Amino acid sequence: MFKTSLIACLLLASPVVFSANPMSIPFIDTSANIDGQLSEPHWQQAKKISVDNITWPYENQPSPEKMNVYVYENGEMLYVAFEAFDSEPDKIRAFYRDRDKAWDDDLIGLKIDSFNNQKLAYQFFINPLGVQMDSIENELTKQESDAWDGIWESAGQINDKGFIVEIALPFRMLNFDDKLPIKTMAMEFVRFLPRNERLRISSMKIDHNNNCWICQMPQVSGFEKTKQGNNLTLVPALVMGKSQQRNISRSAPSDWQSESNIEPSLDVKWGITPDITLNTTINPDFSQVEADAAQLSINDNFALFYPEKRAFFSDNADYFASSWDLIYTRNVAEPEYGAKITGNLEQHNFAAFVANDKQTNIIIPGNLGSTIVSLDGKSENLAMRYRYDVSNNLSFASTATSRSSGDYSSRLMSLDSKYRLTDSDTFKVQVAHSRTQYSQEIINQLCNGDDCQTNQVTSCQSGHDCQFNEFVLRVLNPEPISDQAYYLSYEHNEKHWMAFSNYSNFGADFRADLGFMGQIDFNKFVTGGRYRWYGEQQDWWSRMEFYSDWDISHNDNNELLEKEFEASFSLNGPLQSYFELYVMQRDRAGLRHDKSSLLIDGNTTLFNEDSVSLxxxxxxxAGLFSSLKISTDHAIDLTNNRLGQRLRIVPVANVNLTRHLELKLRHTYEKMDSGSASLFTANLTDARLTYQFDIKSFLRLAFIYTDIERNPDNYLIPVDKHYQQFSTQLLYSYKVNPQTVFFAGYSDNGYKDDDIEHLKRNERAVFVKLSYAWLL
Structure with missing residues (x-):
């Protein structure tokens, strides 16, 4: 959970004002040996910066520990050394972890707004052992992504006075305008000190009333000889594997069926100019190396969201971001090729990618749920975004997407703007239009056969040979459908209080098929706010917060879908503890009684749901994190369309048994009663044991186990009484850098239902993947 807290700190803690005279970074024509020591004489000539001001959770208080930063550049690299003093070095929190996984440790870091336009910042964090974490913060969307991975060097050593970390950041990794003789960037140097509370210590003062931290970062200048060069990266890769599948049902058991594959691929990244980057990929291996975090989807009507982890899509992904998820690249599951161009020319920011896909996964949205259809045919996918920055406070942007596969096609155009009226006031607007043509294959899948033809709409809707549900009716149209969507948002955000209101409207025929949009045919108004209290350094607590909001949703016919009030109270206490009490009450439309009609009024029951969670x-x-979430609520039993009583318990424990060995456990228990009897009991366990040999390599064993018991007598449709699933994965990883990697692994999956007596494996696979990055 620290990563979430860290992001919140970064958003709320920032330097007060730009320096009138930008700080100068010296040029020294020599390279540093990145070894975690400061014995080389050129460090004495570097710019020395003090990091001694607490910026979170307190505002501009003296730091209990000092840190000096030494900075210089040689035209190709930015060299930074952090000398962090600690009066109790035995309490330093540092463990060997995989890249981007050390968020709970002691950290030092550097943030760079390389264009100095207050829109985007590269963030580089390092723990005392040299473990790297990097991310990109997007001020326009208020989002941070650590999916971006740069290639840079780091080394750290703990000593009897604290620790020393050295880093070397290649300028070729950053986007900036190298045509200028003297270049101006914005930088901040940060330390995170986790003890009884987690202190954010900065090289500057901050103003908590200003919600834009990037806007307050001070300027640094120099870099006269800095050039990006050719900036060409070639990454050939080879994936080899063997997989086996079999049918384990009693009615149709089969022997193992084997399939082997050897797949070469090539990724190319070319800095066409210092401002424009081209990424291409041929026959990429876009399989997931590590298992996604397990999610329990029982009694859920909407598709699950999984984050993007693939390098081709995650590189410069922030260029495509807007207030909506219009571009969800995990919709592109298995491409044969892809090309992407991104750039920033003064006030102009642009991005586009094209990729085909061997399969086509489409989210079919409704206003009471969503589902997914997968087509066998290939698809072509295109996304483009352009943003014009009128000033640091005002921007206009547009997004366009296109998907097509045979007779199916979906296109979208969107315009959006963000205006920062003051340091505390922000206004956003977005409008979009879509046009979609569904194919007969999609209709057939949703109709569970070939009985529903687009030329039989009338007879089908009156009950002729058709399996009705909302999704059939959403696609059952022989002509292309088109509609609009729009969004308005206003937020006032100060140190102690925040208030906001927003309104969104998605037409019944609006689609964003390349994005992640599982709900349409609704309009929603939300208003709410929060108030914060801040403690003093001598207090046992550092922050308290009360938050509440109210929202109401209708469909296009102005029929009520949902009306909700929610409130929470949270407290940050000793031992880096966090406590939150949450309550919710809402009126919500249940499932449709007559599935052949999209009406809500007179066709659904309005249920009164409530929830309390802790x-x-x-x-x-050091090395211990634990959390517990308990919630109880009255919630709709979505299978039987009635109100039920649900209990959900989610304990989490992450324990470093040694500096190298970590155990992560997460369990989800969910029980629901409905109609005065038990409905289901579900258990999901995710356990991962990792031995991190050093900062480059690890061995991980993962187990994911699902156990669901249902009471068939309490269901209106036939269900399995007992379902179990068990997956394992053994993975060895060696990473010289994010693109020079070696993976080897084994995975299997098995399940049991009422037709199978015991858990049996139905899938197993072994694989090897290696890639090498040539930096030319």
Whole structure:
């Protein structure tokens, strides 16, 4: 959970004002040996910066520990050394972890707004052992992504006075205008000190009333000889594997069926100019190396969201971001090729990608749920975005997407703008139009056969040979459908209080098929706010917050879908503890009684749901994190369309048994009663044991186990009484850098239902993947 807290700190803690005279970074024509030591004489000539001001959770208080930063550049690299003093070095929190996984440790870091346009910042964090974490913060969307991975060097050493970390950042990794003789960027140097509370310590003062931290970062200048060069990266890769599948049902058992594959691929990244980058990929391996975090989807009407982890799509992904998820690249599952161009020319920011896909996964949205259809045919996918920055406070942007596969096609155009009226006031607007043509294959899949023809709409809707549900009616149209959507948002955000209102409207025939949009045919108004109290350094608590909002949703016919009030109270306490109490009450439309009609009024029951939940987490000592969430609510039983009583318990424990060995456990228990009897009991366990040999390599064993018991007598449709699923994965990883990697692994999956007596494996696979990055 620290990563979430860290992001919140970054958003709320920032330097107060630009320096009138930008700080100068010296040029020294020599390279540093990145070894975690400061014995080389050129460090004495570097710019020395003090990091001694607490910026979170307190505002501009003296730091209990000092840190000096030494900075210089040689035209190709930015060299930074951090000398962090600690009066109790035995309490330093540092463990060997995989890249981007050390968010709970002691950290030092550097943030760079390389264009100095207050829109985007590269963030580089390092723990005392040299473990790297990097991310990109997008001020326009208020989002941070650590999916971006740069290639840079780091080394750290703990000593009896604290620790020393050295880093070397290649300028070729950053986007900036190298045509200028003297270049101006914005930088901040940060330390995170986790003890009884987690202190954010900065090289500058901050103003908590200003919600834009990037806007307050001070300027640094120099870099006269800095050039990006050719900036050409070639990454050939080879994936080899063997997989086996079999049918394990009693009615049609089969022997193992084997399939082997050897797949070469090539990724090319070319800095066409210092401002424009081209990424291409041929026959990429876009399989997931590591298993996604397990999610329990029982009693859920909407498709699950999984984050993007693939390098081709995650590189410069922030260029495509807007207030909506109009571009969800995991919709592109298995491409044969892809090309992407991104650039920033003064006030102009642009991005586009094209990729085909061997399969086509389409989210079919409704206003009470969503589903997914997968087509066998290939698809072509295109996304483009352009943004014009009128000033640092005002921008206009447009997004366009296109998907097509045979007779199916979906196209979207969107315009959006963000205006920062003051340091505390922000206004956003977005409008979009879509046009979609569904194919007969999609209709047939949703109709569970070939009985529904687009030329039989009338007879089908009156009950002729058709399996009705909302999704059939959403696609059952022989002509292309088109519609609009729009969004308005206003937010006032100060140190102690925040208030906001927003309104969104999605037409019944609006689609964003290349994005992640599972709900349409609704309009929603939300208003709410929060108030924060801040403690003093001598207090046992550092922050308290009360938050609440109210929202109401209708469909296009102005029929009520949902009306909700929610409120929460949270507290940050000792031992890096966090506590939150949450309550919710809402009126919500249940499932349709007559599935051949999209009407809500007179066709659904308006249920009164309520929920109370308690969440607590604590990091009492180095290498230990635990959390617990307990919620109880009256919720709709979505299978039987009635109100039920649900209990959900989610304990989490992450324990570093040694500096190298980590155990992560997460369990989800969910029980629901409905109609005065038990409905289901579900258990999901995700356990991962990792031995991190050093900062480059690890061995991980993962187990994911699902157990669902249902009471068939309490269901209106036939269901399995007992379902179990068990997956394992063994993975060895060696990473010289994010693109020079070696993976080897084994995975299997098995399940049991009422037709199978015991858990049996139905899938197993072994694989090897290696790639090498040539930096030319």
């Amino acid at each position: 969440y607590a987490e604590i990091k009492p000592m």
